[in-house]
Amino acid sequence: MTDQAPAPYAGPERVLSGVQPTGDLHLGNYLGALVKFGRLQHEIETFIFVADMHAITEWQDPAKLKSQVREIAAAYLATGLDPKVATIFAQSAVPEHAELAWVFNCVARLGWLDRMTQFKDKAGKHKERSSVGLYTYPVLQAADILVYKATKVPVGEDQRQHLELTRDIAQKFNHDFDAPNFFPLPDALTQGPGARVMSLRDGSAKMSKSDPSDQSRINLTDDADAIAQKVRKARTDPDPLPETVEGLEGRAEAKNLVAIYAALAGRTEAQVLGEFAGQGFGAFKPKLADLAVSVLGPIGGEMRRLLADPAEIDRILGAGAEKARALAAPTVAEVRKLVGFWAG
Numbered sequence: 001m002t003d004q005a006p007a008p009y010a011g012p013e014r015v016l017s018g019v020q021p022t023g024d025l026h027l028g029n030y031l032g033a034l035v036k037f038g039r040l041q042h043e044i045e046t047f048i049f050v051a052d053m054h055a056i057t058e059w060q061d062p063a064k065l066k067s068q069v070r071e072i073a074a075a076y077l078a079t080g081l082d083p084k085v086a087t088i089f090a091q092s093a094v095p096e097h098a099e100l101a102w103v104f105n106c107v108a109r110l111g112w113l114d115r116m117t118q119f120k121d122k123a124g125k126h127k128e129r130s131s132v133g134l135y136t137y138p139v140l141q142a143a144d145i146l147v148y149k150a151t152k153v154p155v156g157e158d159q160r161q162h163l164e165l166t167r168d169i170a171q172k173f174n175h176d177f178d179a180p181n182f183f184p185l186p187d188a189l190t191q192g193p194g195a196r197v198m199s200l201r202d203g204s205a206k207m208s209k210s211d212p213s214d215q216s217r218i219n220l221t222d223d224a225d226a227i228a229q230k231v232r233k234a235r236t237d238p239d240p241l242p243e244t245v246e247g248l249e250g251r252a253e254a255k256n257l258v259a260i261y262a263a264l265a266g267r268t269e270a271q272v273l274g275e276f277a278g279q280g281f282g283a284f285k286p287k288l289a290d291l292a293v294s295v296l297g298p299i300g301g302e303m304r305r306l307l308a309d310p311a312e313i314d315r316i317l318g319a320g321a322e323k324a325r326a327l328a329a330p331t332v333a334e335v336r337k338l339v340g341f342w343a344g
């Protein structure tokens, strides 16, 4: 992939992001993505969707997919997204994502997709048995972003490569169809200590929905006891906390817990160490557990309350889809003309 100079894109700033409805949301999703959505909505026009078309790149039970979508929507609302401010919708309600993805399939190069590490991780040893959709997944992700001409994409560190691909696709499209700055080259927003939350059982593995051990992650729906127990049992080392962030090098588990504390408290890792330097995990873990319970406890409760009224969630998603389509449809109409389609 090529490095590009920043494009003088003249359109408005716009935020877009999404989460797949493929399992319980965890602390990594919250700190890497969700917590930023609620903040950004007050600064920039914000579109947040549930990626149900991405979800089916791996088998999903059709009888459950709708309720999985509602759960993610409930998590958005419970973590502070306001449907009067942000546009919240389900990807499958806006067919323009899929249409633009087809055009982008013809713009992206096989060599670009061959480099995507997330496909390699997910396909594992069974590449030939993976769906074609799993392979072209990042192309659909580029369409999700660019169909709204979004310029800012709040995500965790693991999505950075997909954002680079999105920029490459935007740049090649603009060039191939002689449409300078038609699409912006969007930036990934990955700042902060929560950008890469690691497993509680293994400081070298990402906290993930697909980890077979539930002890490896804190779910947004865990109750206070479960949260406290998982923090208590989190893997650590016997040394006290150091005075500086550099002192955490080579101590992956310690670094992770300090980063989680910092992200939950809205502080830097240096500030956290300023308070806890010299203390062992026997003292630090109960403080972290209390903090996690105080932040996450109300979210789980609010999600349960919202999910008791699925019709209201559907109403919000329906209204969001209308707003999203009103923006996506003109982009696709312009793309049809640029590409020269008969139906353009």
Ligand code: TYM
Pocket: 016, 017, 018, 019, 020, 021, 028, 029, 030, 031, 032, 033, 051, 054, 140, 141, 144, 145, 153, 154, 155, 156, 157, 158, 159, 194, 195, 196, 197, 198, 206, 207, 208
């Ligand atoms: P998904 O559903 O895997 O994850 C949702 C968001 O959570 C972030 N995340 C993490 N952040 C920090 N630490 C972790 N351990 C951690 N695990 C997950 C992810 O980076 C993500 O921001 N491909 C996307 C969904 C998507 C999308 C998009 C995102 C589809 N189209 C367009 C942005 C824009 C995904 O699978 O996220």
